[in-house]
Amino acid sequence: MEFNESKNIFLQIRDWVADQILQGKIVAGEKIPSVRELAVEMEVNRNTVMRSYSLMEEEGIIENKRGIGFFVATDAKRNLLKMQKQTFLSDELPSILHQIEVLKLNSVDLQILIQTIQSNDHENQ
Amino acid sequence: MEFNESKNIFLQIRDWVADQILQGKIVAGEKIPSVRELAVEMEVNRNTVMRSYSLMEEEGIIENKRGIGFFVATDAKRNLLKMQKQTFLSDELPSILHQIEVLKLNSVDLQILIQTIQSNDHENQ
DNA sequence: TTTAGTGTCATAATACACTATGACAGTATA
DNA sequence: TATACTGTCATAGTGTATTATGACACTAAA
Structure with a gap:
């Protein structure tokens, strides 16, 4: 690996x-x-x-x-989901937001990102 | 630090x-x-x-x-912008997308993220 | 019982990031 | 010239991740 x-x-x-x-x-x-x-x-x-x-x-x-x-x-899966979600939102997201701001990345640069998020909106449960 | x-x-x-x-x-x-x-x-x-x-x-x-x-x-700034942008899109973004998919994060969870991107859309230059 | 598969522990060796210091050459300023 | 900054290099020590092995207890199956 x-x-x-x-x-x-x-x-x-x-x-x-x-x-x-x-x-x-x-x-x-x-x-x-x-x-x-x-x-x-x-x-x-x-x-x-x-x-x-x-x-x-x-x-x-x-x-x-x-x-x-x-x-x-x-x-395990339910707990992992909870743990990872919290870790992502509190530890990783701030850094990501900062980079997007500094690098001035717009919705064209991040088109795939937006699509990925939106496709999760259409999922149930 | x-x-x-x-x-x-x-x-x-x-x-x-x-x-x-x-x-x-x-x-x-x-x-x-x-x-x-x-x-x-x-x-x-x-x-x-x-x-x-x-x-x-x-x-x-x-x-x-x-x-x-x-x-x-x-x-330096122009070159850094170019380098970091490429690094972000090719090295970091894939991992981010994967996590969003696996953790099923939607536009509610990532509201701040979407807002940050959109605010960059309204910038000039 | 024997064999082969589990995890576990102990020990030693290697690699490398980081620290701690000292010494030296170049530059600016009093 | 003397002083106080710069970066640079060398050396040695520490901590820890990773590797390499061997040995042992437990379990399952032949």
Whole structure:
């Protein structure tokens, strides 16, 4: 996997797994890749994956079953949605707004952005 | 200054100076804070500031005058606008779009974002 | 019971960001 | 000339992310 240089790998792995859950590619109760398995797949040391999983366990989005592996926790998706939404709005959005102001980006530059938001308006629930 | 944990300090200092230029708080030809001065102000080692300045010199947005200090390069603002705009659209926007889709953020959640973009539409030049 | 798969812990080594200092050459000013 | 600024370079130390391994307990299945 390709990692961003300016962000810790174990955090990017956490983000990747969280994204899989949010996209519904892994559902509650389902087993996620084993520590060793994901380490090989991402070409990373198993200790690094272990660190990501420990973090996610603390966050309550995955749970461990002795000798078997890690599983997606009940309500993981709902909790992730809540957490990530709040993080995005309070931590990331301000920086984004600032860049848009400074760079004077208008609705032509950001046409795709506006379309993406509007398409979410037409979704139910 | 408060730094983000998951991004290198010398990059954040670069971003800060670049932002000052983009906002017009420092103009072309003007002297920027000395290495030692900014180091004290940001409570950081002078070598770290030196690293940021070296990077910006390579990017051509500041220039050095022997024994005097660093100065904002001619066209620094114009070049920064071009560079940052491209970086934002190609590197950051895709990730933002992905998060908006996954988190199902609508125009109510992102009301401020839309307003910010629209206010740029009414600007001249 | 044996085998192969889980996570977990400990240890050591490497890489790099950041800090802490000292020293030196160039420039401006008193 | 003397002083006080500039940037620059070198050196050493610290903290931490990441890697590399080995060993161990637990579980499932042959």
